[in-house]
Amino acid sequence: MAGGLLDVQGLHATVEETEILRGVDLSIKSGEVHAIMGLNGAGKSTLASVIMGHPAYNVTAGSMQYDGQDLADLEVHERARAGLFMSFQYPSSIPGVQVGTFLRKSVAAVRGEAPKAREFRKELQAAMSVLNMDRSFLGRHVNDGFSGGEKKRLEILQMLLLQPRMALLDETDSGLDIDALKAVAQGINSLSEESGVLLITHYNRLLELVVPDVVHVMIDGRIVQSGGPELAQRLEAEGYEWLMPTA
Amino acid sequence: MTTAMEDPSNAVHLWRSTPWAWMRPDETESTAIRMVLHDVEGAASAALSHASADLFPVVVDGPETTLPDVDDIARHTLAKLDLQPMRLDLNGAHDSTVNLDLRAAGHVAVGRLHIACKGHAVVHVHLSGDAGWCGIHFTGQVANGSTLSVVITDELHHESRVVRCDDWRVGRDATFETGTLSVGGFRRKSDLRHHLDATGGSVRIGLGVHGQESRHDDHHIEIHHHAGHTNSSLVANVACGGRSRSVGTGRLVIDAGADGTDAGQVFRNLLLSQGARADAIPELEVLADDVSAAHGAASASIDEGQLHYLMSRGLDNDEAAGMIVEGFLADAFRPLAAADARRALRDRLTVHLDCARIT
Numbered sequence: 001m002a003g004g005l006l007d008v009q010g011l012h013a014t015v016e017e018t019e020i021l022r023g024v025d026l027s028i029k030s031g032e033v034h035a036i037m038g039l040n041g042a043g044k045s046t047l048a049s050v051i052m053g054h055p056a057y058n059v060t061a062g063s064m065q066y067d068g069q070d071l072a073d074l075e076v077h078e079r080a081r082a083g084l085f086m087s088f089q090y091p092s093s094i095p096g097v098q099v100g101t102f103l104r105k106s107v108a109a110v111r112g113e114a115p116k117a118r119e120f121r122k123e124l125q126a127a128m129s130v131l132n133m134d135r136s137f138l139g140r141h142v143n144d145g146f147s148g149g150e151k152k153r154l155e156i157l158q159m160l161l162l163q164p165r166m167a168l169l170d171e172t173d174s175g176l177d178i179d180a181l182k183a184v185a186q187g188i189n190s191l192s193e194e195s196g197v198l199l200i201t202h203y204n205r206l207l208e209l210v211v212p213d214v215v216h217v218m219i220d221g222r223i224v225q226s227g228g229p230e231l232a233q234r235l236e237a238e239g240y241e242w243l244m245p246t247a
Numbered sequence: 248m249t250t251a252m253e254d255p256s257n258a259v260h261l262w263r264s265t266p267w268a269w270m271r272p273d274e275t276e277s278t279a280i281r282m283v284l285h286d287v288e289g290a291a292s293a294a295l296s297h298a299s300a301d302l303f304p305v306v307v308d309g310p311e312t313t314l315p316d317v318d319d320i321a322r323h324t325l326a327k328l329d330l331q332p333m334r335l336d337l338n339g340a341h342d343s344t345v346n347l348d349l350r351a352a353g354h355v356a357v358g359r360l361h362i363a364c365k366g367h368a369v370v371h372v373h374l375s376g377d378a379g380w381c382g383i384h385f386t387g388q389v390a391n392g393s394t395l396s397v398v399i400t401d402e403l404h405h406e407s408r409v410v411r412c413d414d415w416r417v418g419r420d421a422t423f424e425t426g427t428l429s430v431g432g433f434r435r436k437s438d439l440r441h442h443l444d445a446t447g448g449s450v451r452i453g454l455g456v457h458g459q460e461s462r463h464d465d466h467h468i469e470i471h472h473h474a475g476h477t478n479s480s481l482v483a484n485v486a487c488g489g490r491s492r493s494v495g496t497g498r499l500v501i502d503a504g505a506d507g508t509d510a511g512q513v514f515r516n517l518l519l520s521q522g523a524r525a526d527a528i529p530e531l532e533v534l535a536d537d538v539s540a541a542h543g544a545a546s547a548s549i550d551e552g553q554l555h556y557l558m559s560r561g562l563d564n565d566e567a568a569g570m571i572v573e574g575f576l577a578d579a580f581r582p583l584a585a586a587d588a589r590r591a592l593r594d595r596l597t598v599h600l601d602c603a604r605i606t
Contacts, residue, residue, distance in 0.1 A: 052559055055551060076558040077567075085559075092556040096574030096581070102560075105570065109561030141574070158560065 004029045005196045006051070006166050011062035013050045020046040022221035023062070028166070028196045035199040035207055037232060038218035039240055044200045045089055047218070048168040052086040053079055066166065081110050085164030087155040089171040089200075093143035099154065100124075100138035103161060110162050127160040130190055131183045148175035156187040166196045173206035185209035204236040217243055255317035264494040264526065265436045265465040267320055270410050272355045272380045277328040280358030280376075280383065281350040284335070293345045293368075298334035300326070302361040303386055304414050321438060322412050325357055325384045332359040337395070339368030344587050349383070351376035351403060362387040364395040369587045372397065373595075374431070377404040381432070384412045391418040391445070396425070396585035400595040403431035405462075411437040417477075419445035426453040426580045426592045429464055430599045440469040443477040453583050454483040455576035455596065458491025458523060459604055465494040472501045472508045475535070481512035484579035486572045487523035488605055497529040499540060506537040516546035517575050519568070519605060569605050573597065 004027035013021040020043045028034050036044050050057045051064060053076040064071040066084060074082065094102070103124065108114040115123070128135065131153050143151050152172055159167055169188065173181055188197065188210045199212065207215070207229060215231040216223045217240070225231065225243055254271075255262045284295045300306050305315060305322040315323040337345065345368060349358060356378035362370060364387065374383065381403055389395045403409055409432040417423045429435065441450050456464050470479045485493045497512045514527030529542035549571055557567035573596060580592045 054555055075563070076555060077561055077563045080559050080561040088556065088559075092550070092553045094553055094557070094571060094574050096576070096578030097570055102557075102570070105562065105566070106557075106560035109563075109566065141578075162560070 003027070005067055006198070007065040008051070009063050011047070011050065011064065012060045013046060013057045014060055015046070015057050019060070020057075020221055021050065024221070024223055026216070026223060028198060030165070030194050030196055032214065033197040033199065033210060033212045034214045034216065035201060035212040035232060036216045036218050036223070037201060037235055042218040043221040044218050045170050048086055048170045048198065048200055051168060052076065052084065077109070081112070083165030084168070085159055085162055085166070086168040087152075087159060087170060087172045089174065091143050091151050091155055093141070093146070095141050095144045097142050098138065099140055099142055102142050103138075103158065106158065107161050123161065127157055130160065131157055131187050132179075133157060149177065149180045152176055152184055153180065156184050160187055160190065163192060164195060166198070167191065168198045168200070170200045171202070172199070173201055173203060181206065182209065204232045207232045219243060255320060259317050260496075261318050261438065261467055265434075265463065269434060270321070270408060270436045271324065272328070272382065274355050275328070277355040277357040278353035278378070279329070279331045280356050280381070281352070282333055282358060282360065283348045283350070285346050285348065287343070287345050292338040294336045296334055296336070298332040298359070298361045300332060302334060303332060303359055303384060321382070321410050321436070322384060325359060325382045325410070325412060328355065328357040328382065329359045329384070332361065334361040334363065335370070337362065337364045337366070337368040337370070339364065339366040343367065344369045344371065346371045346373070349374045351378035351381040351407070353378055355380045355382075357382045359384040359386075362395070362397070363390070364388070364393050365390040367394045369396040369398065369585050371588075371591050372399045374399065374401045374403060378407055380408045382410045386414045387416070387423070389415070389417045389421040389423045392420045393418070394422040396583065396588040397423075398588045398591045399425065399427045400592065401427065401429050401431045402595075402599070405431065405433060407432045409435040411435070411439070413437075413439040413441070415441045417441070417443050417448040417450055420447035422449040422451070424451040424583050424585065424588070426583050426588055427455070428576070428592050428595055428599070429454070429456045429466070430603070432462070434463045435465060437466045439467065440471070441479070442471045442473060443479065444473050446474050446476045448474065448477045450479040451582045451584070452479075452481040453580040454481070455579040455592070456483070456485040456493055457572070457576060457599065457603065458485070458487035458489070458493050458525075460489040460491060462489075462491040464491070467496045467498070469498040469500065470510065470512075472505045472510060475505045476507040477505065478509040480510070480582050482579045482582055483514045483527070484517070484575055485515070485525050485527075486517040486519060486576055487525045488519035490520075490522040492523070493525040495525075495527045497542065498532070499530065499542065500532045501535050501538050501540060503534040505535045508535060508538040508540070510539070511541040513542070514544040515575070517572065518546060518548050519572065565605065569600060572605055573600050
């Protein structure tokens with residue numbers, strides 16, 4: 001399994017002393033798109049949060065290697081600067097901070113230097129046009145008063161600007177109308193071919209627009225089944241019953 | 248002597264958290280705060296001239312025979328110390344902006360300024376200097392149908408003690424809005440009073456306070472609705488780090504008969520260190536029947552979720568905390584309608600935080 005851009009082995013994690021992840025193994029190579037599906041509470045979002053270093057979670061066993069580095073040695077911002085990106089299911093709002101200012105500072109932090117104003121404007125314009133976003137977005141405050149769809153678009157806009165090597169997208173498709181879903185899918189597909197992507201989703205509809213190389217099913221904190229895109233179709237048709245452990 | 252009266256006791260509400268004994272000037276000799284008017288932009292006509300003393304609510308005339316109300320002791324002291332009150336007359340059109348620099352120097356610096364506004368104007372007051380003690384009294388009249396926005400950025404020396412008093416009167420269908428960024432001075436007491444005198448009047452107040460080290464900042468803000476169908480809003484966002492302390496008291500008074508009033512005030516405190524302390528005390532006195540009056544207060548430390556979100560975008564802990572604090576303080580000025588006013592406050596805040604210690 002090892003040798004990927006992201007290698008997770010035997011990962012156990014708890015939140016407030018409750019074990020959520022119970023031995024996750026996952027390896028994603030550069031250029032691969034993986035999807036994780038599963039019932040609510042299976043641990044999908046926890047996995048993404050733990051990889052990104054959310055302080056609410058404790059890793060109790062196992063390892064996470066990213067591009068040959070042990071993630072345990074990296075602070076959250078260092079993970080981001082190393083090319084990890086997470087699109088949040090419920091991104092925080094930051095009142096008083098304008099989107100334009102936030103994006104510029106974030107890009108400067110990840111790239112290690114402030115982008116030139118004119119070039120950044122062009123870059124921004126191009127990315128916003130992929131996502132059909134209006135320029136007025138830039139003057140609003142980060143996620144403050146945003147609709148669900150607007151939040152998801154802003155997450156993907158950040159991804160396009162930061163050009164991560166590994167993107168963790170946590171239910172980026174939830175709450176999106178058809179047009180917004182297409183725009184977001186276009187954004188994901190326009191990521192570099194060298195980037196790895198981990199999609200966490202409940203539905204096959206996103207996977208029809210962003211075709212995964214591997215689909216995993218997570219149940220009770222473990223990946224219990226992996227396969228190709230046909231696995232997502234089967235789940236859509238039959239649900240998870242056939243994968244549930246028998247009593 | 249500065250005043251014949253005794254210091255107010257700690258039981259006096261206005262001086263409970265910041266005793267007058269901490270705030271009164273040490274000397275009776277004072278230097279006038281230098282006021283310079285410049286950069287009058289747009290179609291404003293602005294004139295700075297000497298003012299008569301009766302434009303200020305407390306008049307000291309001849310030998311002291313009666314003692315002022317203890318709530319007015321600061322105004323009284325300023326009136327006795329200041330021999331050169333000034334007035335600024337504004338006849339503004341839309342988008343007109345006036346910049347006024349106030350420079351406080353010497354051991355005791357005092358200034359009183361009356362602003363009379365007809366039309367529409369934004370006044371940016373920048374208070375700076377290294378005075379050991381600085382006393383400033385603003386009064387103003389917003390004429391019927393007029394709109395006045397006053398932005399006050401206070402960057403006095405970090406060892407200054409500051410007493411500020413305001414008395415604003417707002418006429419029929421007039422709007423007064425004011426934003427204060429309080430980042431200067433070692434110890435501060437502000438007593439800010441606003442009066443909605445006639446129907447259709449509106450007051451919007453935004454206050455951003457940043458406490459560092461052992462800074463003490465006490466803002467008392469009163470809004471009086473004397474007439475019906477008036478509205479007011481107050482947003483006070485306070486971020487305290489180090490061992491700083493902030494006190495915010497809001498007194499909202501709605502007179503009998505002032506029906507149709509719509510008023511709200513909110514105090515938010517962001518505690519950035521274990522040693523910081525912030526108290527917020529909103530108070531309502533509603534004597535009318537048909538009004539909408541809301542108030543709230545909240546204190547919290549930096550939200551872990553916000554911090555993680557920004558760090559996941561490459562900002563380190565200090566950068567992320569700085570961005571949250573900047574946004575939090577800037578958000579106090581969101582209710583201000585004048586874009587120029589918001590921008591001026593924001594710019595000054597950014598410059599301040601670039602050099603400030605956040606936690």
